[in-house]
Amino acid sequence: MPLSDEDILERDFQALRAVLRQEDRLNPAHSDPIYYYVYRPRRMLLVRRRLAAWMGVLRNDGLKPVRVSLADIKDELIQASGRWDEWLTYEAEVEPGEVNRDIRDVLTQNNAFVSRVAERIAPGDEHTVVLLTEAELLHPYFRTRAIESALAGKVPHPTVIFYPGLRVGQYGLHFLGFYPEDGNYRSTLIGGLE
Numbered sequence: 616m617p618l619s620d621e622d623i624l625e626r627d628f629q630a631l632r633a634v635l636r637q638e639d640r641l642n643p644a645h646s647d648p649i650y651y652y653v654y655r656p657r658r659m660l661l662v663r664r665r666l667a668a669w670m671g672v673l674r675n676d677g678l679k680p681v682r683v684s685l686a687d688i689k690d691e692l693i694q695a696s697g698r699w700d701e702w703l704t705y706e707a708e709v710e711p712g713e714v715n716r717d718i719r720d721v722l723t724q725n726n727a728f729v730s731r732v733a734e735r736i737a738p739g740d741e742h743t744v745v746l747l748t749e750a751e752l753l754h755p756y757f758r759t760r761a762i763e764s765a766l767a768g769k770v771p772h773p774t775v776i777f778y779p780g781l782r783v784g785q786y787g788l789h790f791l792g793f794y795p796e797d798g799n800y801r802s803t804l805i806g807g808l809e
Contacts, residue, residue, distance in 0.1 A: 627806030647770035653807025656779045683735045686752035696721045729765040743772040782807030
């Protein structure tokens with residue numbers, strides 16, 4: 616009998632939990648301690664519902680999980696730009712994609728988005744585990760690999776990116792299941808095989 620979506624998520628979370636409890640958390644590429652918890656896009660709501668319980672399990676393991684919403688960071692930067700009302704006003708009058716291009720510019724200018732993510736993941740101690748959630752709301756502005764690349768050398772704690780997509784082999788991912796396969800991920804991928 617095939618596993619249910621809930622069973623698959625729980626099995627994959629247990630695999631993630633085992634990795635996070637290891638003394639030596641270095642991934643096979645010996646780079647920053649970044650992990651991807653990969654799940655099919657249709658399971659996004661199930662992951663959100665389970666996140667609080669999973670954080671409780673990690674606390675019981677002696678870890679200190681800290682949730683950082685990528686969507687909240689994106690929204691903070693958009694609001695701080697002071698341009699949101701302007702975009703809403705002219706959105707109906709411009710070509711599709713122009714507002715998205717403007718928003719992408721706000722997020723990438725002076726590396727604002729990645730800098731804010733780096734600030735949020737920095738605090739903590741040797742028991743801290745950062746959970747980066749809501750990666751799906753970065754579409755169409757960012758793909759997570761761009762964030763991972765920009766954070767190179769700035770990841771002081773194990774950091775888990777909750778990644779809605781499809782996994783292909785050891786290093787390939789399809790963000791949201793519709794972007795082309797990107798085989799350049801070098802962090803540890805957990806889950807996403809079914």
